[in-house]
Amino acid sequence: MENFIITNTKYTPQIELSFKDRYLRIIGDSYPENAMDVYQPLIVKLEKYFEAPAQDLLIEFNFDFVSTSSKKMLTDIIGILQGYHDAGHQIKLTWFFPEGDLDWQEQCEMFLEDASFNYSITPFKD
Template sequence: MQPFVSAPTRSTPEIRFDAVSHQHRMKGECYPENAAAFFSPIFAWLRSYLAAKPTAPVTFDMELVYFNSSSSKALLDLFEMLEIAAAGGMRITVNWRYDKDNDIACECGEEFAEDAKALAFKLVAL
């Protein structure tokens, strides 16, 4: 399976999802004009990846400086996909990386973690 790679833009994050290393990253700002269109290929790749049921531990490093409400909904959908896979036996860790001075980013991570009980959801202050 080919990696999913998307270069960052002014309004979208860098994305590097790697099915070989099982290391996945989103980093930057996320406020695309059309969140559904932006996240659609990400979700398609992720569905294929999760369907293969990797046995190795899987890590998602999420370092989003800012995201809008439509991106927040898409992130909830992404975490729900991961939650279902983890409940099915996959070992998935989400590292929610945030600036230690950004209380809102920390609170968002805490809220995402509350809904993701089957994931190893870690808040990482930078």
């Protein structure tokens, strides 16, 4: 399977899902008018990724500015990942947030409140 890469723009993040090296990275700003356009293709690819049994995936999120439409999609993605975890896949997520930004830290905790896969919320120094 080819790697799935969406190049970042001023208002959408870089998205990389590597089937070979088993990682997902989403990095950058995310404030498109309609976040579904950005994240729905990734959700479809994740479905492909987890078709094989007992897959493992190392995930790294690192956002600066994210609008509510994107936050909703990220919440849905966390829920989808939780589903894959429950189905026996190995997921490890590191969510980097801008160091010292309590809003972001709180937001990450909110996103991951119900997650039972392996995750960490880690300050990122710019």
